[in-house]
Amino acid sequence: MTSFPHTRRLMQRGIDFLGTEYAVLCGAMSWVSERNLVSAISNAGGFGVIACGAMTPELLDAEITATKALTVKPFGVNLITMHPMLFDLIAVCARHKISHVVLAGGIPPKGSVEAIKDFGGKVLVFAPTLALAKKLLRSGADALVIEGSEAGGHIGPVATSVLAQEFLPELAEDHVVLVAGGIGHGDMIAAYLEMGASGVQLGTAFACASESIAHPLFKKAFFRANARDAVASVQVDPRLPVIPVRALKNKGTEEFTAKQREVAQLLDEGKVDMGEAQLQIEHFWAGALRRAVIDGDVENGSLMAGQSVGMVNTEEPVATIMQRLMDQSEAALAR
Numbered sequence: 001m002t003s004f005p006h007t008r009r010l011m012q013r014g015i016d017f018l019g020t021e022y023a024v025l026c027g028a029m030s031w032v033s034e035r036n037l038v039s040a041i042s043n044a045g046g047f048g049v050i051a052c053g054a055m056t057p058e059l060l061d062a063e064i065t066a067t068k069a070l071t072v073k074p075f076g077v078n079l080i081t082m083h084p085m086l087f088d089l090i091a092v093c094a095r096h097k098i099s100h101v102v103l104a105g106g107i108p109p110k111g112s113v114e115a116i117k118d119f120g121g122k123v124l125v126f127a128p129t130l131a132l133a134k135k136l137l138r139s140g141a142d143a144l145v146i147e148g149s150e151a152g153g154h155i156g157p158v159a160t161s162v163l164a165q166e167f168l169p170e171l172a173e174d175h176v177v178l179v180a181g182g183i184g185h186g187d188m189i190a191a192y193l194e195m196g197a198s199g200v201q202l203g204t205a206f207a208c209a210s211e212s213i214a215h216p217l218f219k220k221a222f223f224r225a226n227a228r229d230a231v232a233s234v235q236v237d238p239r240l241p242v243i244p245v246r247a248l249k250n251k252g253t254e255e256f257t258a259k260q261r262e263v264a265q266l267l268d269e270g271k272v273d274m275g276e277a278q279l280q281i282e283h284f285w286a287g288a289l290r291r292a293v294i295d296g297d298v299e300n301g302s303l304m305a306g307q308s309v310g311m312v313n314t315e316e317p318v319a320t321i322m323q324r325l326m327d328q329s330e331a332a333l334a335r
């Protein structure tokens with residue numbers, strides 16, 4: 001007997017594309033999505049994705065090897081498009097015959113999609129507008145993730161529910177479209193599937209699973225938080241190319257405002273150019289997230305979290321979370 005027949009039927013295109021039991025991705029989370037969480041997600045029937053972040057090719061190579069030792073199921077790698085060694089990282093994925101590469105953080109640079117497809121990898125991209133989504137799908141991307149502003153981490157300005165209404169009717173018939181941002185309950189999965197999504201991507205709901213290496217204090221902050229505590233960062237200076245980040249309010253949030261002022265001043269004085277300014281901002285986040293996730297500095301570090309954090313109340317194994325989401329979705333669709 002097949003479990004979750006209604007949900008799996010609506011997920012079929014996503015299941016075929018990912019090679020999984022369920023079309024439920026755990027979106028890459030820097031420092032959190034490493035071998036342990038990624039393999040646990042894939043072993044539970046979902047699709048785990050390694051967050052490469054600022055890793056060197058050597059580190060990515062080691063992480064992939066270690067993940068393969070923990071699961072025989074498919075998993076992907078998330079690469080940030082502005083990484084200075086992007087093509088070396090793609091070469092590492094090629095050596096490991098990684099089945100799916102997610103390109104995040106901006107428009108994929110020329111040749112990157114082709115380089116992945118050349119070794120047989122499937123390419124997943126994000127697109128902030130429908131026009132760009134169509135262009136990326138035309139130029140070789142295999143699947144699209146639409147991610148709304150409810151999500152944790154770097155976000156766009158539009159809510160998931162609005163993106164879903166705009167993108168799904170146009171694209172879902174012919175393409176694999178995965179919906180991300182603000183999903184914490186299976187009812188929501190059912191709703192997006194009924195709208196035509198092939199699957200969903202969650203981050204916040206899995207960040208504090210038992211298998212996640214996040215520091216106990218990071219997890220505690222999640223369990224205590226309500227939806228309204230996960231706030232988007234404010235942009236201090238309109239010139240600064242700051243992508244807003246959603247995280248739990250703390251001293252680190254305020255420090256980011258101060259950091260922006262500092263970088264704006266450097267721009268004024270002509271000491272940095274726009275590219276360097278953006279890099280400084282991104283390094284700030286990577287460092288701050290590490291402090292919270294790895295060191296447990298929940299005051300000064302960055303507690304990136306989506307608005308669904310209010311539904312994360314206790315530490316549970318990935319398999320338990322996955323089963324609950326699927327149970328809830330199935331019940332909703334059966335109703």
Ligand SMILES: Cc1cc2nc3c(=O)[nH]c(=O)nc-3n(C[C@H](O)[C@H](O)[C@H](O)COP(=O)(O)O)c2cc1C
Nearest residue numbers: 027028029030104151152153181182203204304306
């Ligand atoms: C702690 C944290 C770190 C994240 N880091 C990344 C990242 O490095 N790259 C990326 O593409 N997305 C990143 N994300 C976004 C997730 O991959 C995912 O798309 C998002 O969490 C989905 O929305 P949700 O949090 O509402 O479930 C991060 C999210 C969180 C909560």
